[in-house]
Amino acid sequence: MTAQRIDGLRRALEGVMASVLATCDADGVPNVSMISQVHYVDPERVALSYQFFNKTRRNVMATQRAAVLVTDPGTLSHYRLELAFEETRTGGPLFESMKAKLAGIASHHGVEDVFRLLGADIYRVLSIDQVPGPILPPETDRPSLLAATRRTFASLDACGDLDDLLDGVTACLEREFGIAWSMVLMAGTEDGRLYTVASRGYSTTGVGAEVAPGEGVIGVAAQENTPIRIGHMTREYRYGAAISEIARRSGVVCDAPRLIPFPGLAAPRSQIALPIAAEGQVVGVLFAESDEVMRFGYEEEDALALVAAHLGARMLLLRKEAADEIAEDPDASPPSGDHVTVRFFRADQSVFLGNDYLIKGVAGAILWRLLNEHRDSGRTEFTTRELRLDPSLRLPLHSENLDARLILLRKRLEERGGCLRIEKSGRGRFRLVASSAITLEEPDLREAGS
């Protein structure tokens, strides 16, 4: 039998329009159900998630056959796929991708332990039949994703430091892909959380907002090191909500659903999160969302995965270049203006300007080190290299963390609009600008000593 190629049907496999699955038992008694997704595996195979459909599962095990009906969301053309079961995968990239997507959906509804992927059932496509009926003309104004990707690469290649790179990539997503809302989050905190270092399109920047590993599409993408895409948030929310309600009534889960703990669209309809990797390690996540249904399909996932991979490669290159920078001599300049007290708490390395919280963790420790050195020597010029080599800061292994922390710190200080700024002063160099007289306090030490 000639192999059936389903590449041309990938839009119909997005799950925008509900898919239908039919199986039969050994006596030919049919069973039919709506399913959340038909997953593209390769040009000749699809995968279906094995989770709740016990009757379906039993039928498939008995007969090895299934049929699905999928719909192209652009033309509304229906396709019947005749499928032959091949295997169930309970591990590997495909399983992890499907599992992570499912976990991302479930985490929005607080039913992670219920809405579980037991296996990825792989089917060979035996036949593809287009269902006769009226169809809409295909859309002709779709931009070329390959051309957009190429232009994005060129823009990122022109960025001279991480700061420009992170802001540049979100700008490219808007300019080249028409993606209005996006974020870059970096990994590497002590507890594995990701923190936002750049964003575009939101009323608040969200810089510093954190996402726990495994939480939502971002946390799962980082944890599983695989792109996570939810193409129809509303439908899948309601899909999950139906399960959630039943689970709660059954006493399976009791907690209220958790919300995404970062500023984002109040009612996104599509989200995509792509791991940013460098030397095989996930160093961050590129995230985008939209108020449009099914904004990100297989083609967009491929294009944005290339962008995220290129971003990771550029980060690595910049890090290696920065490591070659030589520390410059300090340059003192006097502060002026009003007075502010900066408080530092060692317990969580948090920094307060006056009584207002500014930042915590490694970024807080960096600021505290800079301020102390500034107080003791009047120095204002610093290098990333000296910070990288400072054991007291206990920086995580990846140097992107330092650069990203500095960006985070700079943006947080900018948002405060106050007495302190951090400015770039050259490759691998930055300047601490204090427009007020600074008093440093460590309440922890005072209390410990009293």
Next chain:
Amino acid sequence: MARSSELSDNVPVAMSPDLIALAQGGSGVAVASSDNRGAPILGLAVGCRVKPDGSLRVLLGRRPNEALIAALERDRAVAVTVTATRDHTSFQVKASRARLCAACSDDLPEMDRQISLFRDGLVEIGYSPRQAAGYSVYDPDDLVAVELVPERVFTQTPGPGAGTELPR
């Protein structure tokens, strides 16, 4: 029109008012049967009606569902799943055979009413009006009715309890 044999003599499983409302409320309706080799055949229906005697009358296009209709004409078993667009509440009806009938005059206004609700439901959950209209389109001259006696009814809403059979 070719007709299949008479309906099952079994007493239909009584569907609750909630299920009847779901069936006739602009839900998605999927139909499946099997071919002579026992392989599944499936299709989409336009809508369905619950008759006073408890039987189910499912309206579907003949041209898009030729293989399915041929299977039903051969008295193959049938399954119909009704799913609410708004929250995926769902149930499935199974019967050992079905009867094919011509669509009648009062089917059409009812299908228009249901398809209008279906289209509104699609828009409400986020489909574009273009998608909803395209997905809901049907040819009234091509409709055929499939009647079946619900012999078994199952809850089908995804989650714990999916597949639970309702009392006969």
